[in-house]
Each structure stands twice: as structure tokens, then as C-alpha cells.
Amino acid sequence: MESEAYWRMSRELEADELQHLLFFRPSLTQQATSSGECLPPAGVTKTVSGGGRRRGRKRLRPADNNNVKLRRRLQEEDDHLQEVADGAANSKPLPRPCTKTSRRKQQTTTSTMVTTVPDFDGYQWRKYGQKQIEGAKYPRSYYRCTNSTEQGCQAKKTVQRNDDDGGAAATRYTVSYISEHTCKSINESVAPVILETTVRTSTNQPIATVGSCSAESPAISSTTSDIITASTWSSGETSRSDCSWDSTSTITPAMATNYSGNIINGGVDVEEMDLIRGPIRSPVHIMADGNYWMDDLLLNNGFMDDTILFNGSICQLF
């Protein structure tokens, strides 16, 4: 059916090339620090306003006896306030409106994961935390939608630099989106240009695709990989019209047939990259292992309609 129509060429790209090519508007991002800190994704408010800086609060160190006392005192104050509040409510302990527990449970049931480069995605994000993750070379940054307070948007994302090249190879990032936006994009013309959405119901369950993906989007899933994708396109984006993906379909690695010996290994050479002009506004998938693949590359290399790049190899979808 769609075998006559070629719509995809997948590539492995170095991250710097990707970022360079994907900044289809004057870059609002600042360069990653030499310390390996995560590059603030474009769209983060800071990058627009240019504000914000360093050094967090001087917090109490656990080893400090005085701090222990102070913390205890603060805890007592909290307890006292709680007692007052409880008293005001007929001595009935009021359930906290939104505990961490409830928040996390909400997230796990509705979480979506998207992988893409830390590029502008049409939304403004505010960084609310950074954490050094066990086994990770670089810290993970936590962002929430700036509309989380005004519009109650639950969207969050984490950005983690995941290259371990010792500085020689290109920078690679893993971006995870949690929950979907309930707010409006700040720039609809570019908003969902590059978005890969994955719904993960649980770590051991198959991953469901997101309903927002259009019929032309393939869904790729894996029971072991932490990357399952269902592409979305913005209203202003040129959608593929020549493909007929079932938006609900999924595949697993076992269902994928490897196309051996094709050109996709080793990235795009400079000559090929030079052929690409203008913004690449296509979904760019960053696998957990650092591999990349793209939909809708501007070049059509004649791959079959139902092929993808999976774990660095061209795979055929059934």
C-alpha cells in the first residue's frame, strides 16, 4: 500500500550537528557550561529574559549540631502550626492537598515520555531543580511549565546530558516529558514541531502510544527500551501526507527486521549535512544509548515506508 511512498530517511547525527541544525530560529539558548551542566533548553524563561544565576540557599548541614537544633525547632514550629490548623478544623487532621505521594502517583499514571533534543518546543519552562543522578556523569535538570501556576499545567520535563565521551564526541541529551500540556503554547507556529510522546503505564508494561499523534505517525514501542515514540506534528507543520501509519500500532524489537548493511551507521558525513538547508523541523529521537534517528529528514533516500532506525539499524515495521 504505502510501500511506493518513501517518507523517511533515518540518520544518526552528532548532537552538535543536530542542535545547530535544529535551531531554526535565532538561538535562545545559552551554551552548556564547561562543568557539564545541562544546557537549559530553549524556551526556558531564563533564556528569553536572560536573567537568573547561581548559588542556592545556604542550607543547614546535617552534620552541624546547631543546624540539627534549628531544624528541630523549625519542625516544632511546623508541628505547632499544624496543630493550630487541626484545631481550626475540629481537631481533624486535614489531608494535605497535594503531597509528594499523591503527586507522584498522579504522574506515574499519566506520564508521557518524549525524547528529543533540548530545543525550543513552543513552551516556556522553569527550572525547579537539578540533581546528580546515580551512575550519571552529568546532573539531571528538572523543568516545569511556566504555566503550572497560572493555568495549572502539569507538564514537566527533565533534561540530562548523557554523553560519556570525555569531551571528544558530541554532546547528547536525554529529554523526558512528564504529563502533557494543558496550557497553550506560547508560539503556536512552532509549538509541537518536534515532539516525541510516549506513554508509559508502568516499567514492565508495554508502552501505549499517545492519542494525539496523527495517522501518519508511526508508533514504535519496546518492552525493554526506554524509548517509545509517537510523533506529533504541529498544525503549522508540513505533515507527511503519503504515509498511512496506524496511529495505534506498536512494534517491539522482536517485531523489527533489521536492514543490514545500510548507510545509517556512523552518522551523517559533512557532505550530506551540507545538503540540508534551513531548519529541520522533524521529530528527532534520541535513544537512551545515544543513537539518534529522525523522521522527515529533508532528504529522501528511498527507504521503505515502513522502516525506522532502531538501535542504530534500519528496521522494518510489520
Add this chain to the structure above:
DNA sequence: TGGATTTGACCGCC
């Protein structure tokens, strides 16, 4: 001065 980032402490889950 307001808004955004930084960063260590806090907290819940596994």
C-alpha cells in the same frame, strides 16, 4: 524589584 536560577535539604518510594 520582580522573576528566574541555583543548590542543598527534605521526603516518599522501592
Add this chain to the structure above:
DNA sequence: GGCGGTCAAATCCA
């Protein structure tokens, strides 16, 4: 108990 996610005071900057 360890780890990851979140909080929030401190800080920075336009």
C-alpha cells in the same frame, strides 16, 4: 537505607 524528585531560601540580573 539509598535514590530520585521536589521544595524553597538565597542569589542573581534586567
